[in-house]
Amino acid sequence: MERPVSKLQRLLEEGKFVFTVELQPPKNASKEEVRKKLSAIKDFADAVNLTDCSTASVSMSSLAASLITLEEGFEPVWQMTCRDRNRIALQAEILGAYALGVRNLLCMTGDHPLVGDHPQAKPVYDLDSVQLLSLVKGLEEGKFFNGKPLKGERPCFFLGAVENPFATPLHFRVLRLKKKALAGARFIQTQGIFNLKKFERFLRLAEEEGILEKVFLIAGIIPPRSFKMLKYMKERVPGMDIPDEWIKRMASARDQREEGIKIAVEIGKALKEMKGVRGLHIMLIGWEEALPEIVKALR
Amino acid sequence: MIVTRPKPLEEVLSFLKGFRKILVLGCRGCVAIYHVGGDKEAKALAQKLSQKGFEASSKSVLRQCDPRYLKDLKEELSQFDAVLSLACGVGVVTFAEMFSEIPVYPGVDTLFCGAQVERGVFQEKCRACGNCLLHLTAGLCPVALCPKGLLNGPCGGSSEGRCEVNPNKPCVWEEIIKRLEKQGRLEELLELFPPRDYSLAEGNSPREYVHGKASK
Structure with missing residues (x-):
């Protein structure tokens, strides 16, 4: 087997259960703010995902934030979407990111500008996430997306993709995951999981398709900070599947934050038990303080 | 029209x-x-x-x-x-x-290029992209009908057949999957759809076509 290109890859290949944490770069030019956020999660994650203008709203570039992460001696998972760049810009940035030391790359299609803070923007989507994966794989094999040879040093990433096991049509999600694996994804981070039964069904289907031998699956957790937030996600965030039992528990909790952490830990423990789950991806959505307790309980 | x-x-x-x-x-x-x-x-x-x-x-x-x-x-x-x-x-x-x-x-x-689906209601159906792929998508066009123009859809936001970007609209990829399944062609979607060729579309403007000649 080839040598792993990143710590995340090495840990997964060694069979370690990994923790990745999502960090949204600040909506300003402050390096200090990135550093602060990083120092809050550093000891509790094996790698940190830097989002690429999530919900199609402007924040500091995910590549810039990935470089700050590297400077801080920490491992970034650079998230890249197809929303804002055509195939020329995508390739240019990928080559540059590798030259600067980024090794984990997560390929996504990206939220549509219409749901973001600049709805008038031109949506690019020259490629989709599957095509982006094959573009990166091509560069690694020494060819540009146009088929022409890439001469000299090639990039080499630990390549990832995302999947939402709860988006419809459910049975096709597994095939789409397979498609992403075929296109070059080596690890998969999922949407936040609340419906454990449904997720387990998804896992078994993925296993039957032989996908879990091809990719490392890192299951997503979103610690609910409040009843209001959980309800909002259930009602308003497309593709979220939140069973009523969690909503009820949050509604009747004396201390909602404490209950939110409890729920996240319970979900995390259940996911850790499932065959095929190789790590947890924690999306804090600004609630960095919750991380230490959750990870300590799950490690 | x-x-x-x-x-x-x-x-x-x-x-x-x-x-x-x-x-x-x-x-x-x-x-x-x-x-x-x-x-x-x-x-x-x-x-x-x-x-x-x-x-x-x-x-x-x-x-x-x-x-x-x-x-x-x-x-x-x-x-x-x-x-x-x-x-x-x-x-x-x-x-x-x-x-x-x-x-x-x-x-x-x-x-847009569209159809009158009911009296007074017009819907876009074709983006005039210059590289028709309707043979792969059960006759429905993801270029025109998916807000992201995804060729390897659906994205992670489709929910109960609705589009994430316009929840009052159906997700065209869900429709494509349903149709291909009915036609026993779902396996075809495992192929990676190649990217679009924008030199046939807005990347090459103004477009010109001379009848009877291969042209961009």
């Missing part, structure tokens, strides 16, 4: 400020079929302009997108200060290219 929408009267009036003699030029093509810019509409708009103090008259041609039907207007145009065209953008531009001496203004906004 090219789908158009009349511009608000105030907007049209703001273009025409300072002119006196106006020709409202209708078209008997797409805009006439859906009552946006045919003979009747051109006449009605000319009447409104007259009430606002203009000297306005109306006329329609068979198709403003064909120079053959425009060329006979030449003499008549000398009687007017400006033309308000009710054709789609193609008609307005074709007119402007032929008659550079008289100002021409658009009376409609050109929206």
